[in-house]
Amino acid sequence: MASGQAFQVQGYELAADRLYHEASHFWVEPVGPERARIGLDPLGRETSGDVIVVSFEPLGTTVAAGAPFGHIEAAKFVGPLSSPVSGTIVDHNADVLGSPGLLNEDPMRNWLVELELDGTAQLEALLSGEQQVSEWFAAEIKRFRTQGAIAE
């Protein structure tokens, strides 16, 4: 369950106070004037499989948009956690590092890293608002179902 106001799209719960990155299925939650937390949205989590390990680049690492801020492992598959925005890693979620299964239980509540953003203008490219996000998310559910990546 998300901490902000929640809404559902075909059974998937999303938070209205987040911004969403279309290609990577990460959410971004502004938590200060220049800071944001990043997490996986439910489709990003589901297509990743049951997460068993996450690792993060060290605090202080600068990541460009599209570059990895860490890696995730599920079923012996390791993939990069590609940042939806650019910035400097200022915090890790120690709870998720210690108990990666939290992501399987509730990816919207369990953030991964907190970034000091390289400017907030980049947030304008992300999806926001319940209607815009719902339309995009519904189309993504359909796409992943067509591809057999998620169950009907």
Add this chain to the structure above:
Amino acid sequence: MGALRVIDAGTVPALRSQALWHGIASAMGADDQPVLSFCRPAQAYVGIGYHRRLDEVDLEACRAMGLPVFRRQIGGGPVYLDSDQLFFQVTLPLRRAPAGVARLYETLLAPAVTAFRALGLDARLDGLNDVAISERKVSGTGAGQIGDAATVVGNVIFRFPHERMAQVLALPSEETRAEYLRLMRRHVSSLEQEGAGHVTHEAAKAALRDAYAAALGLEPCASELRAAEVAQVERWERRIADPEWLAGPDLPRRAARQVKVQANVWVIDGAHDGLRVMASIAHGVVQRAEVWAPHFNGAAARIEEALTGADADVETLATALAPFGDDGDRVLCALEPGLTLR
């Protein structure tokens, strides 16, 4: 029909046997053709998955056995690798890879099963990603996204030295090592052990090539590494040989040691509040349990009996251990961190 580039690197130094496919993946562009690659390590070594702590490997034992240790950028635990294994890798641009980890394995390991069957073995996909005959694994696999490519790797095990595999792991006790070895002998097999010792490396490669080409609807064509791929392979050789890379990402130590044998079989060795518990889990059931707790005054044997045959989930084990009060709670605390298979 598109092409499936087939790169057979032959027998290569141990380091190259890892760098090869990392490099091919790193060099792959969005419009490149998929690649099926093969290699065989000239020397034995130990490989460790990206997200495993290096202290899971007994580095001193490896040194004594002359085995280098290399970290790969895909998942899974430490494995003993040698020239009695043929490595195969299928690598394709991310945009052409099936979406979702389960679908990726399903799509890209089905041809491996087909190839094993073509070689006369009654193989099937066990769980998400083990190729097995009955309950015996004959091919280990792993996968990852490297650069803009997805790669699924596997091996064909011609012969397997179970004892050497058990020796290279850092384990909490010799009892755990003995139990691991017992389970390895039962659940990890080889072509030789399955009566297919006559199968040659060339025959295995041909079967894999034909199966992957048919499944992907591509025409197989023999190929060599391109200049960009050679450069990436060499870059990966430097990275994999770098002690900093070998150290791996900073990961928390787990409360219980878990040693996986195959998809659904593992050993837990956990300690809590002055007691130690070892349990073997196979297909969701505790097969065997041993409890060391001097202060239990004889209750250990009864606890072992209560655990054996129980479903390996926290709720069932809590019920089984409830009659033992605080002692049962302590046993559960020792086991619980190892119940979820990594």
